[in-house]
Amino acid sequence: MMNEQPPQKKKQKFYQILYVQVVFAIVVGIVLGHFFPSVGESMKPLGDAFIKLVKMIIAPVIFLTVVTGIAGMSNMKTVGRVAGKAMIYFITFSTLALVIGLYVANFLKPGAGMNIDPATLDNSKVAEYVSKAHDSTITGFLMNIIPDTVVSPLVNGNILQVLFVAIIFGIALASVGDRGRPVLNFLQELSAPVFKMVAILMKFAPIGAFGAMAFTIGKYGIGSVGNLMYLIVCFYITALLFVLIVLGAVARYNGFSIIKLIRYIKDELWLVLGTSSSEAALPTLMKKMEKVGCEKSVVGLVIPMGYSFNLDGTNIYMTMASIFIAQACGIELTLQQEILLLLVAMISSKGAAGVTGAGFITLAATLSVVPTVPVAGMALILGIDRFMSECRALTNLVGNACATLVVARWEKKLDTEKMHAVLDGHITVDIEDDHH
Numbered sequence: 001m002m003n004e005q006p007p008q009k010k011k012q013k014f015y016q017i018l019y020v021q022v023v024f025a026i027v028v029g030i031v032l033g034h035f036f037p038s039v040g041e042s043m044k045p046l047g048d049a050f051i052k053l054v055k056m057i058i059a060p061v062i063f064l065t066v067v068t069g070i071a072g073m074s075n076m077k078t079v080g081r082v083a084g085k086a087m088i089y090f091i092t093f094s095t096l097a098l099v100i101g102l103y104v105a106n107f108l109k110p111g112a113g114m115n116i117d118p119a120t121l122d123n124s125k126v127a128e129y130v131s132k133a134h135d136s137t138i139t140g141f142l143m144n145i146i147p148d149t150v151v152s153p154l155v156n157g158n159i160l161q162v163l164f165v166a167i168i169f170g171i172a173l174a175s176v177g178d179r180g181r182p183v184l185n186f187l188q189e190l191s192a193p194v195f196k197m198v199a200i201l202m203k204f205a206p207i208g209a210f211g212a213m214a215f216t217i218g219k220y221g222i223g224s225v226g227n228l229m230y231l232i233v234c235f236y237i238t239a240l241l242f243v244l245i246v247l248g249a250v251a252r253y254n255g256f257s258i259i260k261l262i263r264y265i266k267d268e269l270w271l272v273l274g275t276s277s278s279e280a281a282l283p284t285l286m287k288k289m290e291k292v293g294c295e296k297s298v299v300g301l302v303i304p305m306g307y308s309f310n311l312d313g314t315n316i317y318m319t320m321a322s323i324f325i326a327q328a329c330g331i332e333l334t335l336q337q338e339i340l341l342l343l344v345a346m347i348s349s350k351g352a353a354g355v356t357g358a359g360f361i362t363l364a365a366t367l368s369v370v371p372t373v374p375v376a377g378m379a380l381i382l383g384i385d386r387f388m389s390e391c392r393a394l395t396n397l398v399g400n401a402c403a404t405l406v407v408a409r410w411e412k413k414l415d416t417e418k419m420h421a422v423l424d425g426h427i428t429v430d431i432e433d434d435h436h
Contacts, residue, residue, distance in 0.1 A: 018205060022270040025210035029274075033217025040218025043211040047275060050208020053201050054280045059154045061198065061283045062304045063166045064191045069297030070170025071184045078411070079171065079301070086302045086407050090310040093250075093399065097242060097312040098345050101319035102338060104238045110231040110320075111327030159279075163304045198283040202271075209274025216276070216386050228384045231324050235388055238316055239395040247312075247402045254406050255416060258398075260423040264292065265401050269394055276386060278393035282307060285401060292422045293415035294408040302407050306400035313395025317388060318345045318363055325367070325377030337372050344369045360385055 033040030070079055105111075145160045147153045150169075153161035173180040243258065251258040262269065265288060268281035282303070289299045322341055326333050333341070348365040360378070367375045381388070408414035421427045 018202060018267050018271075021206040022209045022267075022274050025206035026213050026270070026274045029210040029213030030217050033214040033219075034221075037218040037221065040214035043214035043218070046211025047208050047213075047215055048211075050204055050211070051275060051277050051280060053204060053208075054277075054283065057194070057198055057201060058159065058279060058282055059162045060194050061286060062159065062162045062300070063154060064187055064194055065286055065296065065300035066163060066166035066304065067170040067173060068184065068187050068191065069295075069300035070167060071173040071180065071187075072297060076171060076174060078297070079167070082298055082301050082407060082411055083167075083305065085410050086305050086403065087309065089403050089407060090306065093246070093403075094310060094312060094315045095346060096246065097315035098319050098342055100238065100242055100246070101316035102323060102342055104234060104316075105320040105323035105327075106338075108234050109327055110234045111324040111329075159304055160308050163301075163308075167301075195283070195287060198287070202284060205271050205274070205280070208280070209271065212275045228381065231320075231381070232384060232387055235317060235320055236391050238320065239313055239391050242312060242316060243395060243398050247399060250406060251402055254409050256405060256419060256423060258402065261401055261405070262398060264288070264423055265397070268397060272393045272397055273390055276389045276393060278307070278397045281397060285397065289401065289404045292405070293418035294404055295411075295413035298408045298411060298413050299404055302404045303400055306403050307396075310399055310403055311392075311396050312399040313392035314362065315345070316395065317392050318348075318366060321363055321378075321381055322366060322370075322373055325380060326373045328380055329374060329377055331372060331374075333372060337370065341366065341370050341373070 029040070029043070032043070145164055147156075147158070147161040147165060150165055153165050173184060243262075248258040251261065265281075265285065268285050268288070271281050271284075272278050286299055286303050289303065290296055319342065322345070323333070323338075345362070345366045348362045348369070360382075363378060364375060367373050367378065405414060405419070409416070418427070
């Protein structure tokens with residue numbers, strides 16, 4: 001079971017390792033953006049192009065993983081059970097993240113003493129996010145999950161819609177028995193070149209990380225975060241403690257170490273840090289969670305669902321940002337108003353699943369339903385949102401990796417012996433190798 005690696009693979013030189021290249025690219029991007037802001041800003045197309053390259057491959061990766069995973073299951077009840085357990089996990093921990101964000105913002109008071117008059121804020125920059133906020137209602141969510149045609153999700157790349165079609169097609173394929181075997185075999189064979197494409201595209205990751213980071217520092221500047229640095233520090237510390245303490249306890253209870261898991265997915269984390277997008281790491285994360293011992297069917301359901309419903313970092317950000325805006329504008333919220341804010345955030349964070357730029361849009365949706373806090377206050381954090389989106393994406397990624405191992409263990413679809421061997425570094429994992 002554990003000898004899936006080919007014997008004696010040639011060891012990479014340190015400069016050939018992906019995360020080393022990405023770290024170097026991030027540093028060069030920061031230096032360029034800081035000293036030559038206009039040049040740094042002009043690097044934006046490099047970051048955008050890489051994200052687009054990855055998004056190009058996400059739909060087929062999810063579709064193939066989910067369909068082959070479900071069609072390979074002998075019992076369809078298992079599919080419902082895995083999805084149900086995953087949703088219970090997601091709802092529990094994303095709600096906990098909202099509560100923690102609310103508590104920390106009230107305790108540390110990052111916005112206190114700013115005394116901003118909401119009337120003086122520029123509402124025009126916020127308007128585009130508010131206009132998209134209706135998509136994050138439950139109605140918007142239902143309209144968002146059902147595609148126009150069976151093939152349109154593969155064209156528009158909406159993760160929720162791809163998942164929806166893939167689950168139905170996977171169940172249908174399993175239901176027709178032996179007649180579906182040639183189709184299943186074809187899809188399994190197709191997975192190999194598709195994941196090879198992922199490996200090829202990942203070689204461009206350092207260029208993407210360089211472009212995105214040079215643009216961020218060039219446009220917003222390190223100096224622009226100065227007056228809001230306390231909020232950023234509060235958010236980063238809260239997210240870090242959530243990962244180490246809350247997810248750490250979950251991991252320990254389920255027999256693995258969160259630190260070792262973070263070390264295992266470090267390539268993906270550096271990639272997310274460089275590009276500010278957790279989607280950039282989705283294809284390789286799915287493959288890595290299979291390689292660590294999770295059954296393919298569990299990975300195929302939990303990770304795409306998690307990218308839509310298990311956004312721990314986004315949830316911490318939503319309640320912290322809401323309370324920050326209220327504090328900055330000198331608005332004292334009652335306990336009832338804070339509970340209302342929490343309930344609205346719970347609904348809008350689920351409703352915005354699959355909406356691009358979900359973090360800022362769900363914040364607009366939440367504030368527009370709670371009239372006490374001015375939506376215009378979002379203009380205060382618009383400039384630093386890019387710096388906070390990196391932390392949101394990193395926390396979301398670790399949360400989804402942790403959730404996959406936990407749900408796989410609950411379902412007895414986790415090879416614990418292999419997991420420990422991989423996390424302890426006894427087995428080296430290379431996503432380019434696929435020896436099934």
